[in-house]
Amino acid sequence: MEAFQLLSRGGVQFNKKKFKNDVSLFSQVQPKKPRTKTETASGHLPSELDFFRYSKSSTEKRQISDPREAGPRKRARIEDPQNEEQEGDEAETEGGQEHGERKATKQRVTAKGQNIPSPAESFFHLKERYNLPQYLMSNLEKYGFRRPTGIQSHGCPILMEARDLAAISPTGTGKTLSYLLPVFTALRAPSTSATVGAGRGTRAVILAPTRELAHQIYNECLKLAEGRKWRIVLFSKATAATLADKSVQEKVDIIISTPLRLVAAKRSGNIDLSNVRHLILDEADRMLDPEFLEQVQEITAACTHDDIQKAVFSATLPANAEKIAMGMLRNPVRIVVGLKDTPLPLIAQSLTYVADDASKLPTLLQYLSQPYNPPIVVFAATQPRATSLAEELVLHEVPNVDCLHAGMTNKEREDAVRRMQRGECWVLVSTEVMARGMDFKGVREVINYDFPRSVQSYVHRIGRTGRAGREGKAVTYFTNEDGPFLKAIANVILQSGSTVPEWMLKLPKPSKMKRKQMGKVKRADAVNPARSIGRRDAIKKRDMIAGSKRRKETAAAGVDVDSADED
């Protein structure tokens, strides 16, 4: 592992020529026409592919052909009552409408519940209505938050009026800030201050499904907290230990944690949650998955204060998760920004046909040998596949490749995130662990190397790009085996305003049996069938690295050394 990491970090030379059209990592992308289409790796389709029978009339359904048209077209859709999500007694508003000024990117907002607080047009309005402290206003300005996003203008008032909230808003639309602002406003002053209204100690808990996401939320907290002596704790083994001291715990204001970590502290009696007034579940549907649910419920039960406000946030919320969430909330407001379970139209999505698993690597290598827009996030289905793919890319001289999955050590994970944030990583190969919430601002493109297992997974994965109003590109590889899952994803792409070949939508709905069967197809750990991963160890890796050097030298002489790497 060590050797591989060294190699992936520093062992590959920067190839300027390859990127001469893209010198600056963070410069504005030329708005390209988003195309959603089916590309074939080999240029022709094998006739035995049964689901391509439907492609005879492969005319494309066209909704929005250009992201710049998204505004007006979206508007047209809003006015079409047939497209409205039907709700019972609901208030419906569109941000900005009542003041005449509307940005093209504004999305439809559906709110449901009793006495729904009206949205705030600007941070200044929030301040006027809810007495937002000046330090928050300065910090907002300092960090470039000029206007609230849809979820912020609608969600903040609801939370600031002490209501429970279920909020659904697309990826990259500022959900974190929409719950942090109300939390800071409600807490008023740090525990250490003389004028604390609501008692001392932990008064807000924010839960997230991965360490990386918890850390990112923590960083956002620190931005808003500047200038005040807030004690914000990113829960870890180390911090949990220091909190065993009651006098330390009394000074804490906000805890951000993954569920199991907090449960462990609770069980050891090291944490007092009895004064928690705000409990936030980020990536709520994930947090309500069976494996997390018990832990979340244990934490909820430990938050015994009567005046507790609960809120759940996500870009996706399947019906069963929503049912559980609503059961946890008191007289909640439910708001949906845009369309539920739908990616942003800003993301140009495409599907690429690759015949089988073995064809994916050559397809990706071919793609990465041409100029592209780094950084790219590549999603693999399992940890071994992510590792294997990253190794293959490194061995094939792709520059600045990194790998990140939960099988790695904390330090390795932190290092990978840091390199990503610094723009040192151009291709990040990862698993589902990176799929949710992570905000790497420069990510231009997502590649689903392995087909996502659910619509939710797809939406969150591709949501790593196209954040905060930027454009993004998402490519999804699909093989013959992915056929049964293709239709659902095609529908999502269509929903989000991109185009999809009509035959995909005509695919038969796969039966449960069929899905079960297909789902059981075992994916090889090694991404390159020519290499066996079974006997991999440090020595083997050293050989591979040596092999890659040899390859480099012999490549010029036209000698094929690939076979030398085989077992």
Add this chain to the structure above:
DNA sequence: AAAAAAC
């Protein structure tokens, strides 16, 4: 429907 993630 299943892997990944959580310690």
